[in-house]
Amino acid sequence: KNLQNITNLFVSCRDKLSTCQLRMEMLAKQLEHVDVEIEKEEEAGNVAALSRLQAMHRRLCTELEKEKDFELKIALTLKENMLEMWRIETELGKHEILHEQLEKDEEELEVQYQERARVRIWKEKKAALRAEENRWSREKKEEEAQKEYEERQKKMLEDAKRNHEKAVCFLRKSMARIREKNAKEEVQTREHMERRIQAVLSLKTSIASNREKLETLQVQNKAMASEAKQQEMKMREAILAEGGNVAKEIFLHKRLLEREKEKQAFRERQKSRKIEIVSKILREKASVHKQKKSQSCTKAFKRGGKLEDPLLWRMRTWQYIEETCTPAAAAISQVNKGLRMNCRPASAGEISEKIPPEVLCESGEDEKERDETLVEPEFPGLGSQECDLHEVSKEEMDPKQLDTRVVKKDILEKKTEEFQTGIFQKQIVSGHERKGCPFYSKPSCIHFKDFDVGQIYKKKIVLINASYSVNFCRLVGISEWLKDVISIHFDPPGKMAAGMSCEVGVTFKPMINETLEGEVMFMAQTGSFSVPLKCTTKRCILALDKELIDFGSHVVGETISRTINLTNSGALGTRFK
Structure with a gap:
């Protein structure tokens, strides 16, 4: 490679040297021509042309000197290149054996390269054949998949058409049911409006009848008040005629009348309360029956020994009310009859003579017990007032009643002390002991x-x-x-x-x-x-509306979506992810 470079450089230097020599010859010819022209102009005496030619002569001389210097440099370079070429040729002669061995190695390497290229070409052809086979099989599979997709698409269209027909049929039935339901609701609304109109009309008639009844009651009350005044005047005259205590007898008579009114009012309250309890029991029976009918899981609340079945407890309560209220009402009516029979104008001495003290005491105790039993549960204040009135009248009538009242008061105080100290008594009714929470x-x-x-x-x-x-x-x-x-x-x-x-x-x-x-x-x-x-406290209660997400049957490549709802049923907001 170095020899080739030096040879190329030598050739280029030689070319430059020949070119430089040609230019020198040309410059020498031009210089001779300029000298001839100068001599002619000197003879002619043309100063301007002479000066121009002299300048050209100087320029040509300068260029000629430069070309000579360049020729020397090129000759020197050419000589150096020639020496270098000779030196390289001598070195090449030394390394010729190695060069031949290198050429042999290169030839062997070229043969190996050709063999490798032939093997590579064979492998590429084989891979191309395999790729062609794969492409053909892939195209075949794609054609089969396309056919399957078309068949599936056709089936889906048929299913969609069939489902659409079913949906249309179902929609028609649903619309018919909705129309029927709306018609029924409209009929029910009309009936409800008619019932309301009838209720309003009946309310008007009842208001008018109640107004008439109220007017008649007012007239009756006025008549009864005037009659009561007349009876009071007659009673005063009769008592004065007999020589009795008018104020005391009238006071006792008024007390008996007030007592009758209070007892009558109590009976009415007791009756209304009884009706309310019965209606409540019936409502509970209906709710229990409804729960059993719907087969819902009902559990009786058990705590502190309460009765397991609320219906059984209600029945026992109802039996107790039946047993308690009926005898009490009969006893009150008997007492009232006795009081009416014994109520006549007489002095306190005559009453004490006709009624023995023991009987009076016993009747007073029984009456007091009945009053406490019946009156106090709903209106405790009324019972206490009635007892006070009885006590005042009994103290005035008989001193022995005071002792009886003191004894009963002591018994009540003992019971209260037992209640406060925690000493409790057992409840035994009809041979059955009450157990559990009271x-x-x-x-x-x-x-x-x-x-x-x-x-x-x-x-x-x-x-x-x-x-x-x-x-x-x-x-x-x-x-x-x-x-x-x-x-x-x-x-x-x-x-x-x-x-x-x-x-x-x-x-x-x-x-x-x-x-x-x-x-x-x-x-x-x-x-x-x-x-x-x-x-x-407030807390968050998160719950999902679905425990299992079921996508059902699907095919490859199909996209199916399902939605689940996360609900916070608590009162505290929260973040989730």
Whole structure:
């Protein structure tokens, strides 16, 4: 390679040298021509042309000198290149054997390259044949897949058409049902409007009849008042004629009349209360029957020994009311008849002479017991007033009644002390002992949900006497850790008959955002009981509407989507991912 470069350089230098020599010859000829021209112009005396020719002569001389210098340089370079070429040729002569070996190696390498190229070409041809076979099989598979896709598409279109026909049929039936339902609703609406119109008309007629009845009652009341005044005047005249105490007899007569009115009012209240209890029992029976009919899972709430079956408890309550109210009403009517028979103008001495003290005492005790049994459960204040009136009249009539009242008062105080000290008596009715919780509450648990700190929440519970007889109830307290946030509003109702109820107010004012649990404790005549109390903070309750995501049958390449709903049923918001 170096020799080739030097040879090329030598050739180029030689060419340049020949070119330079040619230019020198040309410049020498031009210089001779300029000298001839100068001589001619000197002879002619043309100064301008002479100066021009002299300048040209100087320029040509300068160029000729430059060309001579360049010729020397080229000759020197050519000589150096020739020496270098000779040196390289001598070195090539030394390395000729190695060069021949190298050529042989190159030839062998070229043969190997050709063999490799032939093998590579064979492999490429084989790969091309394989690729062609693969392409052909792939095209065949694509054609088969296309045919399957067309068949499947055709089947899907047929299924869609068939489903569309079914949907149209179902839609027609649904529209027919909706039209029928709308027609029924319209008929029901018309009937309801007619019933309302009839109700309004009947209400108008009832208002008119009630107005007429009220007017007749007012007239009757006026007539009765005038008749009562006449009877009072006649009684005064009769008492004055007999020489008795007019004021006392009139007072006793008025007291008896008031007593009759109160008893009549009590009978009416008792009757209305009885009707209310019966209607409530019937409603509960209907609800129980409805639950059984729908085969829903009903469980009786058991806590503190309550009766397992509410229907059985209601039946026992109803039996107790039947047994209690009927004899009491009969006894009251008998007492009233006796009072009417014995009510005549007479002095206190005559009454004490005709009625023995023992009989008077016994009748007074029986009457007092009946009044306490019947009156106090619903209206405790009325019973206490009636007892006070009886006591005043008995003290005035007979001193022995005072002793009887004192004895009964001592017995009542002993019972109250037993109640306060926790000594309870067993309830045995018809040979059956009452066991379990004496009262049960509605609702069974006082639960304040999702509260905010600083707000005030109020709830009411109803305590129902589940025992067999009259019972008491008083508030004992609440759990210690709830006293700062819970306050109870409870007025003791006094004696409560079986099945009667009272209300308890509970106020909750939260100070901290924390879940609390405790109980409200009560004391009854037959034992203690409590009502659980819970205060739960706001929380998030996340739930999915589906437990399993079923995509059903599908084909390859088909896209199926399903939607699931995540619901937060709690009162506290949250983030999720």
